Amino acid sequence: RVKGEQKNEYRLYSAEADEETEHLFSLQNDLDEALEKDQFYMVYQPRVNPADGTIHSMEALLRWDHPEYGSISPGEFLPLAEKTTWINDIGDWVMRAVSCQIRLWQQKGLEPVPVSLNLSANQLLQTNVVPHFLSIFQEYNVLPGWLELEITESMLIENESTARDILGSLQEHGVRIALDDFGTGYSALSYLQKFPVDTLKLDRSLVQGVSEEAGYQPIADTVVYLGHSLGMNVVAEGVECDKECRALRSLGIDEIQGFYFSRPLWTEEVYPLLVSGIIPAPTQT
Numbered sequence: 693r694v695k696g697e698q699k700n701e702y703r704l705y706s707a708e709a710d711e712e713t714e715h716l717f718s719l720q721n722d723l724d725e726a727l728e729k730d731q732f733y734m735v736y737q738p739r740v741n742p743a744d745g746t747i748h749s750m751e752a753l754l755r756w757d758h759p760e761y762g763s764i765s766p767g768e769f770l771p772l773a774e775k776t777t778w779i780n781d782i783g784d785w786v787m788r789a790v791s792c793q794i795r796l797w798q799q800k801g802l803e804p805v806p807v808s809l810n811l812s813a814n815q816l817l818q819t820n821v822v823p824h825f826l827s828i829f830q831e832y833n834v835l836p837g838w839l840e841l842e843i844t845e846s847m848l849i850e851n852e853s854t855a856r857d858i859l860g861s862l863q864e865h866g867v868r869i870a871l872d873d874f875g876t877g878y879s880a881l882s883y884l885q886k887f888p889v890d891t892l893k894l895d896r897s898l899v900q901g902v903s904e905e906a907g908y909q910p911i912a913d914t915v916v917y918l919g920h921s922l923g924m925n926v927v928a929e930g931v932e933c934d935k936e937c938r939a940l941r942s943l944g945i946d947e948i949q950g951f952y953f954s955r956p957l958w959t960e961e962v963y964p965l966l967v968s969g970i971i972p973a974p975t976q977t
């Protein structure tokens with residue numbers, strides 16, 4: 693770290709910024725051992741039918757159990773991993789962990805539960821990605837149709853044609869594709885037609901508006917309509933309260949995901965929910 697050559701540049705290096713930099717640096721250092729020390733785990737958040745609370749599927753979300761800082765969210769450490777080749781190793785670990793979990797639930801006698809998982813750009817665009825993914829599914833004896841891969845628009849932008857080929861091929865093998873965080877990035881509507889997408893996930897920023905009468909409702913409404921017109925399954929993410937849930941239901945949304953129905957859960961918490969297949973809507977929020 694270089695202190696400023698001019699006096700007033702000192703201001704940039706506050707103690708807080710120093711601490712933050714050090715924190716990130718130590719995380720980055722620890723990250724390369726996290727896999728080998730088995731510090732990653734998955735949590736699962738149900739995606740439910742807003743009308744009756746039946747569980748459609750679940751989204752698998754990565755967590756890092758750091759020996760010093762405790763459970764760390766992917767928003768904090770994945771950007772560090774994305775700068776390195778670990779991101780693909782972590783991505784593989786996630787895919788194996790999820791496949792293994794789907795298999796375990798099935799061995800316990802549950803109906804196959806579709807699970808979605810998030811991909812990073814590097815992971816999607818790695819060479820021979822399609823046979824690679826298929827071989828992982830095969831290793832755990834899970835059908836490609838039980839998995840949905842969540843991608844974001846930003847992953848498609850720089851590699852349109854390659855990404856389209858890869859996604860198309862995955863889809864031909866039965867893997868479902870979801871477009872995550874819709875409404876945050878460019879949200880170029882043409883993408884919806886250009887790329888093979890089964891599920892459209894409305895970002896929380898669009899969801900938040902629907903109950904506030906802040907003018908977002910027509911946008912959410914249009915996106916739901918558009919998704920349905922293209923034959924997609926439309927999901928709202930980050931639904932936190934009854935008001936949002938009701939508003940989205942009236943827009944005809946297919947699935948709701950968010951703290952309102954359930955936080956992301958440990959696998960032991962998920963099992964009894966899958967046995968009953970339903971999460972009753974909270975009575976009041």
Ligand code: C2E
Nearest residue numbers: 753754765766767786810811812930931932950951952956
């Ligand atoms: P995402 O895929 O959009 O996942 C939704 C995020 O919203 C999750 O954060 C989830 O815990 C959070 N969330 C769920 N319900 C609510 C709610 O009602 N209100 C609010 N405020 N938040 C809610 P999380 O788990 O921290 O993950 C953050 C992002 O990290 C994910 O966003 C995804 O882009 C990425 N990510 C997570 N797991 C993986 C993974 O295994 N691989 C990759 N490549 N990325 C991952």
Ligand code: MG
Nearest residue numbers: 751810842872
């Ligand atoms: Mg996601």
Ligand code: MG
Nearest residue numbers: 872873893929
């Ligand atoms: Mg999202």
Ligand code: MG
Nearest residue numbers: 844872873895
């Ligand atoms: Mg996100």
